[in-house]
Structure formats: structure tokens, C-alpha cells
Amino acid sequence: xxxxxKVLQSIERRPEFADILREDEGFSTGEQGTAESAVNNWxxxxxxxxxxxxxxxxxxxxxxxxxxxxxxxxxxxxxxPLPALVFAMVGAIVPLVxxxxxxxxxxxxxxxxxxxxxxxxxxxxxxxxxxEDAFTAVALDTPAPLGKELLTCVRRTEMGxxxxxxxxxxxxxxxxxxxxxxxxxxGVNQETGGxxxxxxxxxxxxVRDRLHFVSRQRSATISSRLVAGMMLLIPFFVIxxxxxxxxNYMNQLLSSExxxxxxxxxxxxxxxxxxxxxxxxxxxxxx
Numbered sequence: 001x002x003x004x005x006k007v008l009q010s011i012e013r014r015p016e017f018a019d020i021l022r023e024d025e026g027f028s029t030g031e032q033g034t035a036e037s038a039v040n041n042w043x044x045x046x047x048x049x050x051x052x053x054x055x056x057x058x059x060x061x062x063x064x065x066x067x068x069x070x071x072x073x074x075x076x077x078x079x080x081p082l083p084a085l086v087f088a089m090v091g092a093i094v095p096l097v098x099x100x101x102x103x104x105x106x107x108x109x110x111x112x113x114x115x116x117x118x119x120x121x122x123x124x125x126x127x128x129x130x131x132e133d134a135f136t137a138v139a140l141d142t143p144a145p146l147g148k149e150l151l152t153c154v155r156r157t158e159m160g161x162x163x164x165x166x167x168x169x170x171x172x173x174x175x176x177x178x179x180x181x182x183x184x185x186x187g188v189n190q191e192t193g194g195x196x197x198x199x200x201x202x203x204x205x206x207v208r209d210r211l212h213f214v215s216r217q218r219s220a221t222i223s224s225r226l227v228a229g230m231m232l233l234i235p236f237f238v239i240x241x242x243x244x245x246x247x248n249y250m251n252q253l254l255s256s257e258x259x260x261x262x263x264x265x266x267x268x269x270x271x272x273x274x275x276x277x278x279x280x281x282x283x284x285x286x287x
Contacts, residue, residue: 046096049175050103051145059095066091082250083243090236103175106145110176111211113146115204118182122200131189131196132163149174164190178207228277235270 047056071088075081117138124134136157139150149170156166164187170179181203189196218225242249253259 045172045175046099046103048173049106050099051106051148052099052102054099059099062095063092066094070094078247080250082254086239107174107176110146110149110174111178111207113142114176114178114182115207115211117142117146117150118200118204118207122197122204125197125200131186132157135163135167135186145174162190178210181206225281228281232270232274232277235266 043059044056047054047059067088068091070091071084071086074087075084078084120138120141121134124137125131129137135150136154139147139154141147142150153163153166153170157163164183167183167186170183171177185196185199185203188194189199239250246252253263
């Protein structure tokens with residue numbers, strides 16, 4: 001049976017409610033097609049999908065602090081701006097790497113919880129409960145991190161949204177594209193009806209097969225990923241080795257035109273290689 005969507009009216013902004021509204025502290029402006037907007041969108045999604053209780057400005061401040069923490073002592077000890085700049089760039093990347101690690105771990109946990117959530121919803125639906133009641137019961141029984149996202153959807157339904165509209169943002173807020181299968185199943189069932197139990201059971205089986213495939217793929221490519229990581233780190237160890245033997249190594253290298261050309265060519269190739277390797281690794285582990 002088709003359920004008509006509720007018509008929501010916009011709420012007028014009033015000064016007395018300003019203190020209970022959370023300020024939007026993201027950097028994205030909603031624009032598309034520019035490099036600046038792409039970087040801002042990526043940064044905001046990284047913070048949102050990590051599940052950490054931090055904001056974009058806080059993470060940006062941490063990047064600046066780590067850049068000064070890494071590059072400042074090098075500049076004071078060696079009195080050379082180029083090595084200090086390199087260490088500052090490494091320090092600025094450290095918080096981003098840490099947050100990316102937390103995001104990846106959170107997404108893995110969500111993927112592991114998703115089959116159980118689908119099975120629980122099918123079990124509740126088999127007892128005769130409607131879709132909204134089954135979803136609420138599963139959200140209350142599911143631990144974090146997926147349970148936290150489901151509870152947010154439940155609160156949206158309590159504010160007047162239908163269940164399909166409440167869950168449609170789950171793939172974007174978590175970064176787990178597999179959740180689109182769950183949101184699509186819920187949306188189709190709300191609009192046209194159908195056998196929700198069978199759909200949820202098939203979804204659980206499909207997610208388990210996907211997890212099994214990803215784990216086998218990671219096991220088969222572990223040596224390639226380790227080699228790629230070593231190739232990215234070797235240039236830093238080589239430069240550190242030569243600088244430990246001769247403090248003026250970088251000054252001598254950059255004093256000649258051929259040395260400057262070879263150095264900056266190596267830097268550009270290293271950055272391009274790192275971007276390619278990171279993109280390949282992300283595609284092999286994408287959920």
C-alpha cells in the first residue's frame with residue numbers, strides 16, 4: 001500500500017531559539033565544479049564520516065599546530081627553510097592521516113553491523129510490526145557506530161519526516177555506499193509495498209558476500225600494498241640519511257641548477273605517485 005509523503009512546512013527563524021541551534025562549522029558552500037569546493041567538500045566529509053567529536057576548524061587548527069611542531073624545531077636547528085617546509089608539510093598531514101584511519105575503522109564496523117541490522121529488521125517485520133516500528137526497535141538495539149546513525153534517523157521521523165526521507169542521507173553521512181541498498185529497500189517498500197522480509201534477508205546475504213570478497217581481496221593484495229607504502233617512505237629515509245651525514249647536503253644540492261631541477265622533479269613525481277597509490281588502495285578497499 002502506498003503511503004503518501006508528508007508535506008513539511010519551513011520553520012520561521014526566531015531569535016529566542018538561536019541558542020539551541022547548532023552552528024554549521026563546515027567549509028563547504030555547496031558550490032560545484034571548482035577545485036576549492038572539491039577540497040572543502042572532501043574535508044567536511046572526512047570530519048563528518050570519521051565519527052569523532054571534532055569540527056572542521058578544530059581539525060584545521062590541529063594541522064597548523066602539527067606543521068609548526070614538526071617544522072619549527074628543524075628550522076631553528078638547521079636554519080634552512082626547505083627542510084623545515086618539508087617537515088611542516090609532513091606534520092600537517094599527520095592529523096588527516098589519523099582522522100582517515102578512524103573513518104576507515106568506523107566504516108568497517110558499520111559494514112560488519114549492517115547484515116545483523118537487516119536480519120533484525122526482517123525478524124521484527126515477521127512478527128507483524130510495520131516498517132517504522134521495526135526500524136525504531138533495531139535502532140535502539142544496535143550499538144554504535146551504526147546504531148548512532150539509526151537513532152538520528154529515528155529522531156527525524158519523530159520530527160515529522162517519513163522513514164524513507166529520514167534514511168536517505170545515510171550513505172553520505174557514513175561514507176558507506178552499501179547503505180544505499182538498505183535505504184533503497186526502505187524507500188521502495190514505503191512507496192510500493194512488497195515483501196520486505198525477503199528483501200532484507202537478501203540484503204543481509206549480499207552484504208556478507210561483499211565483506212567476504214573484500215577480505216579475500218585485501219589478503220591477496222597485502223604484499224602489493226606493503227610495497228607501495230615502502231616506496232612512498234623510502235625517499236624520506238634517503239634524504240634523512242644524507243642529511244644526517246652532512247647537514248649542508250640540501251644547501252649543496254640546491255646550489256646548482258641541475259640539483260634544483262632534479263629535486264623538484266623528484267618532489268612532483270613523488271606527490272603524483274602518492275596520489276595514484278592512495279587512489280588505487282582506496283578503490284581496492286571501498287565499501
